[in-house]
Amino acid sequence: MDERYDPKQIEPKWQKQWELENLYLTPESRARPKYYLLEMFPYPSGEGLSVGHLRNYVPCDVTGRFKRMTGYNVLHPMGWDAFGLPAENEALLKKLHPKETVPRYAANYKRQLKLVGCAYDWSHEINSSLPEYYKWTQWFFLLLFRRGLAYRAVGSQWWCDKCRSVLANEQVIDGRCWRHSDTPVSKKDLEQWYIKITAYADRLLNDLESIDWPAPIKLMQRNWIGRSEGAELSFPVVGQSDKEIRFFTTRPDTVFGVSFMVLAPEHPLVAEITTPAQRAAVDRYVAAARRESEIERLSTTKEKTGVFTGAFAKNLFSGQQIPIWIADYVLVTYGTGAIMGAPGQDQRDYEFAKKSDLPIPRVTAPIDGSLPEDRAFTDYGVGLNSGFLDGLKTADAIRAVCTYAVENKLGRATVTYRMRDWNISRQRYWGCPIPIVYCERDGVVPVPEAQLPVELPDMLDYQPSGTGRSPLANVSEFVNTTCPKCGGPAQRETDTLDGFACSCWYFLRFASPHYSRAAFERAAVDYWLPVDLYVGGAEHAVMHLLYARMWTKVMFDAEIIGFQEPFPRLRNQGVIGAADGQRMSKSKGNVVTPDAMVEKYGADALRLWELFMGPFDEPTNWNEDGVVGSARYLGRVWTLVRKYAEAGLPAGAPSALTNRKIHQTIRTVTDHVDRMRFNTALAALMEQLNYLARLKPEEIGSFGIESYVLMLAPMAPHIAEEFWRALGHAESIHREAWPSFDANLARDEVVTVVVQVNGKLRDKLEVGIDA
RNA sequence: GCCGGGGUGGUGAAAUGGCAGACACAGAGGACUUAAAAUCCUCUGGAGCGCAAGCUCCGUGCGGGUUCGAGUCCCGCCUCCGGCACCA
Numbered sequence: 001m002d003e004r005y006d007p008k009q010i011e012p013k014w015q016k017q018w019e020l021e022n023l024y025l026t027p028e029s030r031a032r033p034k035y036y037l038l039e040m041f042p043y044p045s046g047e048g049l050s051v052g053h054l055r056n057y058v059p060c061d062v063t064g065r066f067k068r069m070t071g072y073n074v075l076h077p078m079g080w081d082a083f084g085l086p087a088e089n090e091a092l093l094k095k096l097h098p099k100e101t102v103p104r105y106a107a108n109y110k111r112q113l114k115l116v117g118c119a120y121d122w123s124h125e126i127n128s129s130l131p132e133y134y135k136w137t138q139w140f141f142l143l144l145f146r147r148g149l150a151y152r153a154v155g156s157q158w159w160c161d162k163c164r165s166v167l168a169n170e171q172v173i174d175g176r177c178w179r180h181s182d183t184p185v186s187k188k189d190l191e192q193w194y195i196k197i198t199a200y201a202d203r204l205l206n207d208l209e210s211i212d213w214p215a216p217i218k219l220m221q222r223n224w225i226g227r228s229e230g231a232e233l234s235f236p237v238v239g240q241s242d243k244e245i246r247f248f249t250t251r252p253d254t255v256f257g258v259s260f261m262v263l264a265p266e267h268p269l270v271a272e273i274t275t276p277a278q279r280a281a282v283d284r285y286v287a288a289a290r291r292e293s294e295i296e297r298l299s300t301t302k303e304k305t306g307v308f309t310g311a312f313a314k315n316l317f318s319g320q321q322i323p324i325w326i327a328d329y330v331l332v333t334y335g336t337g338a339i340m341g342a343p344g345q346d347q348r349d350y351e352f353a354k355k356s357d358l359p360i361p362r363v364t365a366p367i368d369g370s371l372p373e374d375r376a377f378t379d380y381g382v383g384l385n386s387g388f389l390d391g392l393k394t395a396d397a398i399r400a401v402c403t404y405a406v407e408n409k410l411g412r413a414t415v416t417y418r419m420r421d422w423n424i425s426r427q428r429y430w431g432c433p434i435p436i437v438y439c440e441r442d443g444v445v446p447v448p449e450a451q452l453p454v455e456l457p458d459m460l461d462y463q464p465s466g467t468g469r470s471p472l473a474n475v476s477e478f479v480n481t482t483c484p485k486c487g488g489p490a491q492r493e494t495d496t497l498d499g500f501a502c503s504c505w506y507f508l509r510f511a512s513p514h515y516s517r518a519a520f521e522r523a524a525v526d527y528w529l530p531v532d533l534y535v536g537g538a539e540h541a542v543m544h545l546l547y548a549r550m551w552t553k554v555m556f557d558a559e560i561i562g563f564q565e566p567f568p569r570l571r572n573q574g575v576i577g578a579a580d581g582q583r584m585s586k587s588k589g590n591v592v593t594p595d596a597m598v599e600k601y602g603a604d605a606l607r608l609w610e611l612f613m614g615p616f617d618e619p620t621n622w623n624e625d626g627v628v629g630s631a632r633y634l635g636r637v638w639t640l641v642r643k644y645a646e647a648g649l650p651a652g653a654p655s656a657l658t659n660r661k662i663h664q665t666i667r668t669v670t671d672h673v674d675r676m677r678f679n680t681a682l683a684a685l686m687e688q689l690n691y692l693a694r695l696k697p698e699e700i701g702s703f704g705i706e707s708y709v710l711m712l713a714p715m716a717p718h719i720a721e722e723f724w725r726a727l728g729h730a731e732s733i734h735r736e737a738w739p740s741f742d743a744n745l746a747r748d749e750v751v752t753v754v755v756q757v758n759g760k761l762r763d764k765l766e767v768g769i770d771a
Numbered sequence: 772g773c774c775g776g777g778g779u780g781g782u783g784a785a786a787u788g789g790c791a792g793a794c795a796c797a798g799a800g801g802a803c804u805u806a807a808a809a810u811c812c813u814c815u816g817g818a819g820c821g822c823a824a825g826c827u828c829c830g831u832g833c834g835g836g837u838u839c840g841a842g843u844c845c846c847g848c849c850u851c852c853g854g855c856a857c858c859a
Contacts, residue, residue: 004809216775216854223774223855230859249859262859304857334858341859348857418858541854612795613783618776619852623783629795635810680785683794690794 001645001726005638007602007631011718015114023734024119027073035072036528037064038507040536040544041126043081044105046090049112051592051610051622052576052584058610059573059678060535061118065714066673069738075528077510078113079126080106083134084499088430092463098430099458102129116594116603117717119734124513128502129430133509135453136519137502138435140551141424142446143558145436149196152444155423156187161466187290188468192425193434193495200550201225201417203564207549213570214617217541224542226418231402232336233411235261237273238312238321245269245313245324248335248416251345252405253397255317256386257363259353260341261324262306264332265289273324275310282307282326289328304329304352316410317387317401327352335416343376350376361385364394422547424498427470429462431496439483439490448484454492470494503544504551507531507566525561534567537575545570571676574619581621592622604716605631611678611715633686634719636693637712643697644705645726654701661691662704663746666739669711678715685711707739 002009018024039060042053049057064076082102091098106127113120126133144150197204205225208218230250237243245261263270265286274282285307306327315322322341329348330339343353344362353360362371365384371377383389388404389397402413425434433454435447447454457478465471472478472494483490505519511528512521545567552566577583578590585591597606608630614620644650654662665688672681688708692700706727713720713733724733 219775220854226858228858247859251859302857329857329859331858339859346859348859351857416858538853615784620783623796625796626783632810633795639810679783680794683785686794 001638001642001722003642005635005719007598007604007634007718010722011117011598011603014718014721015117018119018732018734021732023732024076024121025123026075026077026121029073030527032071032073034528034532035064035067035074036511036530036532037067037074037076038510038531038534039078040534040540041079041081041128041503041506042109043084043086044102044109045086046094046101046105047586047591048105048108049594050584051594051597051606052578054116054594054606054610055576055616056535056537056573057113057118058116058607059616059676060533061607062611062673062678062714063533063676065119065717065734066738068734069710069714069736071737075124075510076120077124077126077513078110078118078120078122079124079506079510079513080109080128081499081503081506082106082127082129083431083496083502085426085428085430086499087129088428088462091430097460097462098129102127112594115598116607119717124510126506126509126513128432128506131453131455132516134432134456134502136509137432137497137505138447138452138454139449139519140505140555141432141497141501142435142449144195144551144554145446147554147558149199149554150424151194151196152191153194154189155192155194156189190425190427190468192423193436193493195422195424195547195550197422197547197550198417198419200553201227201419203553204546204549207553207565211565211568211570213567214538214572217538217545217570217572220541221546224419224546228416228418230414230416231398231405231411232414233340233405235313235316235322235340237269237324238314240273240311243269243273245338246336246411247338247340248414249340249342251342251394251398252401253383253386253389253392253394254342254345254363255315255340255401256383256389257342257344257361258315258318258322258340259320259343259359259361260322260356261313262327262330262339262341262349262352263309263324264330264337265326265328266332267326267330267337269338270309270326273309273311278308278310282309285326285328304348304355306352306356308356316408323358325352325356333420334418345376345378347376347378363389422498424501425495426498427468427495428464429456429459429471429496431499432456432501433472433496434493436493437481437483437490438493439486439488441488442483442485442490445483445485445490451484456496470496472496500544500547504548505555507534507548508561522560529561530563530565531567532569534570535573536570538572572617574615574617576613577619577621579622579624584622592624597624597627601627601631602634602718604719605634608633608682608716612682614679616676616678633689634716637689637708637723638719640689640693641705641709641723641726644702645723647697649702649705649727650698650700652698652701654699654704658695658699658701658704660745660748661688662701662707663741666707666711666741667743667746670738670741673714682715709733710736710739 037060039056060076064074068074080102087098087102091101094101110122128134128137141150205222205227208221228250230248231252232246232248233252233255234244234246237245245263247261249255270282270286304327306325309324309326311324312321313324329352330337341349341353341358343349343358343360345364350360352358362377363384363386364377364381365371366377366379366381380394382394383392383397386397389400392400405411433456435452435454437445437447439445457472457475459471459475462471465474467473479491479494481490481492482488508520508525508529511524515521548566552561553564555561556564578588578592580590582588582590594606605627609627612630613623613626653659665684668684669681672678672684685708692704692708709720709723709727710733713736717734721733
């Protein structure tokens with residue numbers, strides 16, 4: 001060992017050696033317990049990794065190495081979420097092709113991950129944009145299709161004529177395109193593919209109970225699914241006996257107080273019931289509503305507007321004729337797209353009634369106190385002016401109405417969800433082609449498995465076309481094909497799948513990444529899955545994490561896997577902001593790269609600081625000063641270990657006191673690493689160094705020094721390897737077992753007992769403990 | 772507005788209801804050095820007292836409460852950060 005610690009001398013050396021030794025290959029044997037550790041696979045961006053991204057990768061690397069040392073077969077793979085809009089948009093911006101940028105950026109990520117010493121098994125690397133991968137994404141889509149869970153329907157999208165493209169909701173501001181403020185957006189009805197995730201709503205909700213996830217993520221999924229219990233009822237349209245308005249309500253007990261009905265402007269009945277006198281006003285309102293952005297429309301501060309259709313419905317409970325209005329506070333996509341107006345008990349209906357001069361009957365009385373004068377009474381109470389519900393408590397009244405409705409064929413108790421089916425079609429180039437063919441004779445025909453993958457054709461100009469169809473529609477060799485059923489002429493589907501389809505099953509692929517006969521090898525999946533620890537950002541709470549759970553349940557139902565939850569244990573890493581407290585981004589010029597930090601301090605010092613700066617699941621801001629401390633610490637360990645490397649390990653045993661301290665430290669570090677409390681695990685190691693550095697070499701003993709180096713190995717793999725070899729070992733430290741401690745030896749013989757009087761410290765006593 | 776999660780020294784942060792501030796960063800002083808860097812040693816929450824070893828009081832966003840004892844548990848606020856937001 002050199003006199004001074006110089007990471008540049010040792011880190012590249014050992015990285016090369018580990019690669020030569022194939023140190024990080026996933027074990028073939030399935031004799032030992034398994035541990036499948038997975039980070040959400042990244043989309044490789046041209047910006048490369050920042051020190052912020054390492055907040056995820058470094059702690060996971062430590063966990064993987066720790067699990068390996070404690071006797072597990074570890075699967076810890078890495079791959080690239082390479083298909084989808086982010087990759088395409090970045091390539092478009094740089095006027096390059098994604099098939100060229102994706103491998104380049106992925107190679108850069110891989111280089112950076114190796115640079116900081118992450119122990120991935122690169123023989124398991126996957127890339128979702130390669131045909132060998134997306135062949136099976138297509139296969140899964142067809143599985144959903146066969147099971148009736150993928151269907152086509154007309155949906156409306158925001159459209160900008162200048163962009164010649166569909167826009168996301170967030171890109172529509174004041175009804176205009178974000179890039180072209182002079183261009184109002186319109187809605188375009190396109191036939192889209194949907195995944196029927198709503199069919200799994202209850203299971204997705206109930207199974208949250210069984211998984212170990214951060215509470216906020218579970219809550220976000222619960223809210224997103226948005227289960228509401230209530231009743232679906234219907235009232236006939238006066239004078240048109242064949243028409244009725246079906247509506248959902250969570251407060252059927254207030255039905256006697258319904259003084260009007262409201263339809264969403266897009267509701268199909270609007271055109272049929274509007275009277276000639278009202279038609280012009282209604283058409284104007286509907287057109288305006290279509291132009292409005294979703295954001296404006298859902299604004300709670302907006303005044304509630306609406307228009308009378310001229311038609312009436314009959315309230316079958318109160319017997320009254322009530323006017324039918326349209327208003328944009330009613331959403332066509334929720335419930336039945338129609339509501340009963342109960343303004344006495346619903347604040348939104350109250351505001352609408354005030355604005356539109358509609359009556360406000362009060363049908364729920366507060367149990368104590370009095371009715372508010374200037375707003376609705378929305379709490380539960382007691383029925384009032386409500387026929388057979390008078391005097392009934394709200395909960396009982398709800399049941400009574402549901403029973404009455406069933407008996408009189410007016411409706412029933414039901415459940416509604418906020419979650420909607422997943423529109424999976426994208427009119428973009430860089431995605432997985434949808435394996436469907438349209439034949440004049442046979443209609444919608446799935447591409448047979450033998451013909452998969454439907455390959456994405458090479459296109460030089462892959463700009464979004466502006467026709468409402470993907471650029472693939474312009475490639476006639478792609479579009480024109482033969483029908484797999486009848487052999488006649490047919491056209492391929494030209495939309496591609498949303499990028500989130502790729503991440504619905506990639507965790508299965510990692511178990512047998514090169515298997516060619518199916519999406520995965522069943523035995524490999526049975527052994528490795530489900531994922532034991534899944535780590536990623538909280539931003540995926542209701543997209544990837546919900547979609548992947550749903551696909552997993554579909555696979556379970558299809559009996560191709562044996563578990564229902566892909567990620568029984570999930571953790572979110574805390575985001576690292578830039579030193580200025582803002583998000584790290586190239587445009588803000590505040591990105592700190594691992595490359596710069598490794599160059600300056602070494603990979604091990606960078607790793608330690610990532611672990612030490614705070615609890616790994618809490619957000620914090622980057623502060624380079626701390627890396628200095630980590631590097632200084634490693635230098636101090638170097639000085640200590642070097643003594644033994646020079647003079648040889650001491651033969652004698654450490655004193656009882658020192659021995660106890662050694663066992664106590666192993667106990668603490670083991671416990672903290674196991675619980676992912678890396679900051680305090682490292683603090684315990686630093687404390688132990690401060691203790692050991694004060695002793696003479698012969699007072700420590702070989703166990704004290706070797707166990708210390710072993711505990712350092714997962715966190716600082718390079719320097720630990722250097723130490724291990726310098727201490728005379730021929731094999732890599734990364735094949736060694738984690739040191740174990742003796743609980744008896746670790747037990748204190750004396751305890752300090754604190755004497756408090758009225759909570760104030762008054763005295764301390766040292767008391768011996770009998771063995 | 773609703774739902775989460777936070778608030779502890781100059782900074783990052785520790786603390787099964789039991790010695791608040793471990794471990795670090797920054798800072799101050801000292802050793803080594805011609806000098807600097809590096810390294811090592813000492814001090815480092817606030818106020819006060821003492822020649823000194825040391826001692827006293829205050830202190831975990833604010834106000835209450837439970838308890839022998841509260842950063843930790845309960846109630847009511849303030850504030851910051853996320854998420855959701857007309858879902859009938």
